[in-house]
Amino acid sequence: MRAYLSVFRMRLKMELQYRGAMIGGIVCQMFFGIVLVALYHALYASKAQAMPIESVATYVWLQQAFFRMMVATDQDLYDKIKTGNISYDLCRPVDMYWFYYTRIAAQKLMGSLMRGIPMMLVAFLLPKGWGMTLPYSISGLFSGLLALFFGLLCMCALENITMAISMRTLDPKGIAGMLGLLMVTFSGNLLPLTLFPDSWQKIITMLPYAQLLDAPIRLYSGEYPVSDLPLIIIRQAGWAAVLILLGIWLWERNRRKMIIQGG
Amino acid sequence: MVDLSYIEVENLRKTFTVRKKREKGKLLREKEIVEALKGISFTVEKGELVGYIGPNGAGKSTTVKILSGILNPESGRAEVGGRVPWKDRKEYVKHIGVVFGQRSQLWWDVPIVDSFSLLKDIYKIPENDYENRLKELTEALQLEKLMRTPLRLLSLGQKMRAELCGSLLHRPELLFLDEPTIGLDAVSKLALRDFLKWENKEHGTTIMLTTHDMEDIAALCSRVMVLGHGQKLFDGKLPELLERFDTVRTVAVKYDTDDPKLELPEGVEINKQDGEIRITYSPAEIPTANMLALLQNAGSIREMTLQSENIDYLIAAMYKEMDL
Numbered sequence: 001m002r003a004y005l006s007v008f009r010m011r012l013k014m015e016l017q018y019r020g021a022m023i024g025g026i027v028c029q030m031f032f033g034i035v036l037v038a039l040y041h042a043l044y045a046s047k048a049q050a051m052p053i054e055s056v057a058t059y060v061w062l063q064q065a066f067f068r069m070m071v072a073t074d075q076d077l078y079d080k081i082k083t084g085n086i087s088y089d090l091c092r093p094v095d096m097y098w099f100y101y102t103r104i105a106a107q108k109l110m111g112s113l114m115r116g117i118p119m120m121l122v123a124f125l126l127p128k129g130w131g132m133t134l135p136y137s138i139s140g141l142f143s144g145l146l147a148l149f150f151g152l153l154c155m156c157a158l159e160n161i162t163m164a165i166s167m168r169t170l171d172p173k174g175i176a177g178m179l180g181l182l183m184v185t186f187s188g189n190l191l192p193l194t195l196f197p198d199s200w201q202k203i204i205t206m207l208p209y210a211q212l213l214d215a216p217i218r219l220y221s222g223e224y225p226v227s228d229l230p231l232i233i234i235r236q237a238g239w240a241a242v243l244i245l246l247g248i249w250l251w252e253r254n255r256r257k258m259i260i261q262g263g
Numbered sequence: 264m265v266d267l268s269y270i271e272v273e274n275l276r277k278t279f280t281v282r283k284k285r286e287k288g289k290l291l292r293e294k295e296i297v298e299a300l301k302g303i304s305f306t307v308e309k310g311e312l313v314g315y316i317g318p319n320g321a322g323k324s325t326t327v328k329i330l331s332g333i334l335n336p337e338s339g340r341a342e343v344g345g346r347v348p349w350k351d352r353k354e355y356v357k358h359i360g361v362v363f364g365q366r367s368q369l370w371w372d373v374p375i376v377d378s379f380s381l382l383k384d385i386y387k388i389p390e391n392d393y394e395n396r397l398k399e400l401t402e403a404l405q406l407e408k409l410m411r412t413p414l415r416l417l418s419l420g421q422k423m424r425a426e427l428c429g430s431l432l433h434r435p436e437l438l439f440l441d442e443p444t445i446g447l448d449a450v451s452k453l454a455l456r457d458f459l460k461w462e463n464k465e466h467g468t469t470i471m472l473t474t475h476d477m478e479d480i481a482a483l484c485s486r487v488m489v490l491g492h493g494q495k496l497f498d499g500k501l502p503e504l505l506e507r508f509d510t511v512r513t514v515a516v517k518y519d520t521d522d523p524k525l526e527l528p529e530g531v532e533i534n535k536q537d538g539e540i541r542i543t544y545s546p547a548e549i550p551t552a553n554m555l556a557l558l559q560n561a562g563s564i565r566e567m568t569l570q571s572e573n574i575d576y577l578i579a580a581m582y583k584e585m586d587l
Binding site: 002005007010017076083093094095 | 333387
């Protein structure tokens with residue numbers, strides 16, 4: 001257990017070293033946030049939608065703030081796979097899946113907190129309809145946070161699956177690009193899931209992607225009542241379990257079939 | 264009851280499938296089966312320092328990867344200290360250390376001491392033991408001043424020393440070194456060799472070393488194994504190996520006169536250059552004593568050096584003869 005905690009801590013520390021990248025990330029995400037909100041303002045000017053503009057703006061800002069938690073990849077791990085440095089990790093008396101899982105979790109958590117907190121502070125200061133609103137209720141905030149934790153478990157499992165697949169393809173770009181597209185579409189990053197037609201939503205909200213950020217955000221904004229929390233957590237935990245088992249299976253299969261090329 | 268050696272390898276086989284680029288006009292890519300190991304057998308005793316040489320692609324690294332539990336062999340048996348490397352990997356790897364000369368195990372962006380303390384947690388090394396061992400290793404490897412430096416700022420030689428330290432923190436019984444001196448300068452190489460000798464003597468660590476640097480083998484290994492085309496071709500002491508291929512000697516002589524009366528038997532190669540005469544002969548045909556007598560009869564000698572062939576040439580000759 002200490003080994004996994006230790007690698008978690010180490011990855012947090014490493015993330016803190018990239019402060020330049022952090023500022024770049026914040027600027028980029030802020031830009032996207034403002035452009036998206038402006039887009040919705042234009043849309044609402046011609047025809048108002050069921051969801052009020054303030055909620056859309058809050059949704060957009062929360063998605064942007066935790067964007068890195070969702071799609072950031074651990075370049076270091078991909079490099080290990082590509083160069084074969086992974087052979088060192090295979091010589092360690094640890095469980096490979098969890099060793100990488102904790103690393104991924106640390107990077108996602110630290111990376112998104114470092115960017116998300118300053119971004120949310122700025123977003124709160126923006127004028128009404130452009131920035132973020134306060135949570136619907138205190139219990140909404142806390143259930144949102146709890147759901148975010150379970151969402152993180154799913155995100156790390158998804159990332160570790162991408163990692164396992166890229167061990168076979170060697171280049172993560174193809175598979176990460178494909179899975180990334182599914183992710184930004186069905187997680188609500190591109191377009192808030194609440195704006196999808198109701199019939200679509202029935203299916204989309206069941207997919208693992210909706211568990212990542214969409215469910216926590218809707219709890220925060222009161223779209224989902226707090227009484228739905230147990231159901232949401234069960235759905236999230238269920239997906240996390242499925243994705244983790246799939247990842248473990250892929251890693252185990254890789255281990256048996258692996259070839260480390262070159263000297 | 265037969266006494267088992269520390270490392271027992273019997274008839275180890277490994278094949279790789281290589282997919283080739285699709286040829287024009289063919290629908291599917293062709294596959295080629297490459298036999299990396301064609302049934303290798305050897306034993307190593309505890310505390311031995313064994314060199315494992317062979318040309319690129321001979322199967323050296325494959326053997327190391329199998330013995331360190333990373334790869335599964337096709338067939339064959341291997342046991343290290345009574346454990347099978349590819350079964351129960353997690354338990355097995357606690358007892359071994361690995362240094363891959365061309366790869367890195369330490370974290371690029373953080374001070375090396377942080378990487379070491381992560382290894383402490385990974386190997387569950389008790390705090391006390393860790394402190395002692397770290398002190399011992401950093402002294403022997405002269406790392407004290409570098410502990411707070413991130414890996415990326417270290418030179419290649421410093422990096423290799425840090426990697427070695429990382430691989431030995433958990434006091435492995437067996438250390439695999441895959442080309443540890445690659446790219447190092449003379450001073451670093453010498454320091455590294457001294458350290459390995461010390462570790463082997465002080466702690467009885469069994470060391471298995473693959474390298475292309477024959478000086479490494481000459482300086483360190485009491486025993487050498489030659490691998491080629493996935494087969495073991497030689498297993499014994501380095502001098503024995505050299506004797507078999509050390510068939511020519513070169514003498515360079517300078518005479519006082521410009522035109523000495525040299526009369527040498529046939530089969531001897533003579534090169535004259537800038538007043539120096541280089542004679543290459545085979546001691547098996549003409550004993551060195553006879554050769555020296557012939558040279559002395561030709562005139563008064565001003566300067567003379569007798570050389571045996573460079574060790575790298577010998578190995579090249581050996582690879583050639585073994586058709587590698």
